[in-house]
Amino acid sequence: MDNEILLEIKNMRKSFNDLEVLKDINLTVKRGEVISIIGPSGSGKSTLLRCATLLERMDSGCLKYLDSVAASMVDGSIRYSSKKELKKIRNYFGLVFQNFNLFPHYSVMRNITEAPIHTEGVPENEAKENARRLLKELGLSDKENAYPCELSGGQQQRVSIARALAKKPEVLFFDEPTSALDPELTSEVLKVIRRLAEEKMTMIIVTHEMQFAREVSDRIIFMENGLIQVEGTPDELFASDHARLKEFMGRLNA
Amino acid sequence: MNLAVMLKQLSEGLIVSVEIFLLTLLFSLPLGLLVSFGRMSKNTIIRGLVKFYISIMRGTPLMLQLIVVYFAPYYVFGKNINGFRFPAVIIAFSINYAAYFAEIYRGGIESMPVGQYEAAEVLGFNRLQTFFRIIFPQVIKRILPSVTNETITLVKDTSLAFVLAEVEMFTMAKQIAAKQSSIMPLMVAGVFYFVFNAVVAMIMEGFEKKLSYYR
Ligand SMILES: Nc1ncnc2c1ncn2[C@@H]1O[C@H](COP(=O)(O)OP(=O)(O)O)[C@@H](O)[C@H]1O
Ligand SMILES: [Mg+2]
Numbered sequence: 001m002d003n004e005i006l007l008e009i010k011n012m013r014k015s016f017n018d019l020e021v022l023k024d025i026n027l028t029v030k031r032g033e034v035i036s037i038i039g040p041s042g043s044g045k046s047t048l049l050r051c052a053t054l055l056e057r058m059d060s061g062c063l064k065y066l067d068s069v070a071a072s073m074v075d076g077s078i079r080y081s082s083k084k085e086l087k088k089i090r091n092y093f094g095l096v097f098q099n100f101n102l103f104p105h106y107s108v109m110r111n112i113t114e115a116p117i118h119t120e121g122v123p124e125n126e127a128k129e130n131a132r133r134l135l136k137e138l139g140l141s142d143k144e145n146a147y148p149c150e151l152s153g154g155q156q157q158r159v160s161i162a163r164a165l166a167k168k169p170e171v172l173f174f175d176e177p178t179s180a181l182d183p184e185l186t187s188e189v190l191k192v193i194r195r196l197a198e199e200k201m202t203m204i205i206v207t208h209e210m211q212f213a214r215e216v217s218d219r220i221i222f223m224e225n226g227l228i229q230v231e232g233t234p235d236e237l238f239a240s241d242h243a244r245l246k247e248f249m250g251r252l253n254a
Numbered sequence: 255m256n257l258a259v260m261l262k263q264l265s266e267g268l269i270v271s272v273e274i275f276l277l278t279l280l281f282s283l284p285l286g287l288l289v290s291f292g293r294m295s296k297n298t299i300i301r302g303l304v305k306f307y308i309s310i311m312r313g314t315p316l317m318l319q320l321i322v323v324y325f326a327p328y329y330v331f332g333k334n335i336n337g338f339r340f341p342a343v344i345i346a347f348s349i350n351y352a353a354y355f356a357e358i359y360r361g362g363i364e365s366m367p368v369g370q371y372e373a374a375e376v377l378g379f380n381r382l383q384t385f386f387r388i389i390f391p392q393v394i395k396r397i398l399p400s401v402t403n404e405t406i407t408l409v410k411d412t413s414l415a416f417v418l419a420e421v422e423m424f425t426m427a428k429q430i431a432a433k434q435s436s437i438m439p440l441m442v443a444g445v446f447y448f449v450f451n452a453v454v455a456m457i458m459e460g461f462e463k464k465l466s467y468y469r
Pocket of ligand 1: 019039040041042043045046047048
């Protein structure tokens with residue numbers, strides 16, 4: 001089922017008071033796809049991710065994961081599904097934050113196992129075993145007993161990726177996962193994401209790392225002013241003569 | 255009266271002081287958390303009432319509150335209750351300290367970065383789990399210095415129980431001092447309070463150290 005649709009966003013709109021941040025966003029994500037979202041600051045990239053991960057409620061539109069409808073339009077107004085349904089839907093995705101948001105009072109191990117054990121009822125042994133496997137994959141085997149404050153930014157971000165993966169999500173969102181890191185640490189996190197892409201993890205990545213986006217993505221989305229302005233394969237995007245996209249890329253290269 | 259007798263009597267008073275101290279903490283710490291929830295409630299009526307309660311508790315003398323609590327049964331039921339002296343002391347202290355602790359909890363809870371809530375929400379924790387597994391343990395670390403301050407104040411405040419003629423250490427010291435026409439017993443009581451507080455401070459420092467494994 002390579003063409004299975006994992007995520008469907010239709011006509012997503014979101015305003016903060018008078019500020020229209022998302023104006024009619026449409027996005028369909030298939031299993032195994034890697035999509036990068038680029039665009040200037042303030043264009044609504046984070047808001048899009050936050051609406052998709054239920055941290056923010058959109059004002060109108062449809063949001064669907066696999067066969068589960070999170071929100072849809074009923075008689076012209078938005079209706080979110082029941083708490084129970086949303087809880088189930090939360091298991092379909094993971095979100096990696098720009099500033100990690102690890103739980104500082106828990107060890108690396110507990111950061112990873114706490115959610116599977118207490119929200120999904122995974123037995124502790126199994127959760128720990130799985131966590132050790134993830135830590136090994138992410139090159140953190142010796143850190144399971146460390147606390148977040150004892151880790152570098154790059155290590156913290158890798159732990160937060162492990163924490164998200166531990167819930168075995170269908171799709172993983174990243175909101176500028178390397179923006180808080182210096183170049184050296186950035187590359188170790190990007191390496192991990194590349195590896196996930198090779199393993200066919202479905203991912204949606206907001207990033208300013210153009211070269212990385214070009215290499216890793218099946219599709220790149222350029223957002224500006226709350227709209228998807230350009231969407232296409234990396235080659236299409238880099239060859240595009242969309243004026244504002246070119247201007248944006250130019251500014252990044254400058 | 256020799257020194258040994260005086261020390262023995264003061265120790266009896268000290269036990270009462272320690273009882274007041276421990277029982278007040280036992281009740282006011284959880285009650286304070288509950289009050290802080292009310293103080294942060296989305297319901298404006300609950301929030302307003304709790305705010306009023308806190309302002310009364312913090313804005314009037316604890317000594318007056320002790321008297322009001324003690325005489326409350328008389329005004330409510332028309333009679334005094336036997337043996338209500340000690341419970342009245344504990345109730346008054348507890349509701350007073352709960353108000354102070356509530357504001358400390360609130361400060362701690364409101365200082366928590368929203369990212370912690372969001373990470374927990376995305377991971378599927380419900381509200382209760384988020385609070386007790388993620389937020390509250392970190393709040394405790396943040397508020398511990400303020401709680402230590404209040405706790406040390408409480409040690410000294412136990413002496414206020416004298417207004418209800420509860421014979422804690424200070425009352426005892428005063429009685430002995432009057433009998434002997436000497437301030438010596440009061441000085442000794444002072445030393446006792448000092449040691450009491452030193453022990454409390456040491457215990458609280460121990461807690462702080464225990465939580466210093468993370469930032
Ligand atoms: N909670 C909020 N309240 C008010 N305005 C917000 C809020 N979150 C985001 N915004 C505004 O929405 C716009 C888009 O923000 P964001 O989605 O974070 O953009 P990006 O991630 O592309 O930089 C910005 O102008 C921002 O100030
Ligand atoms: Mg952003």
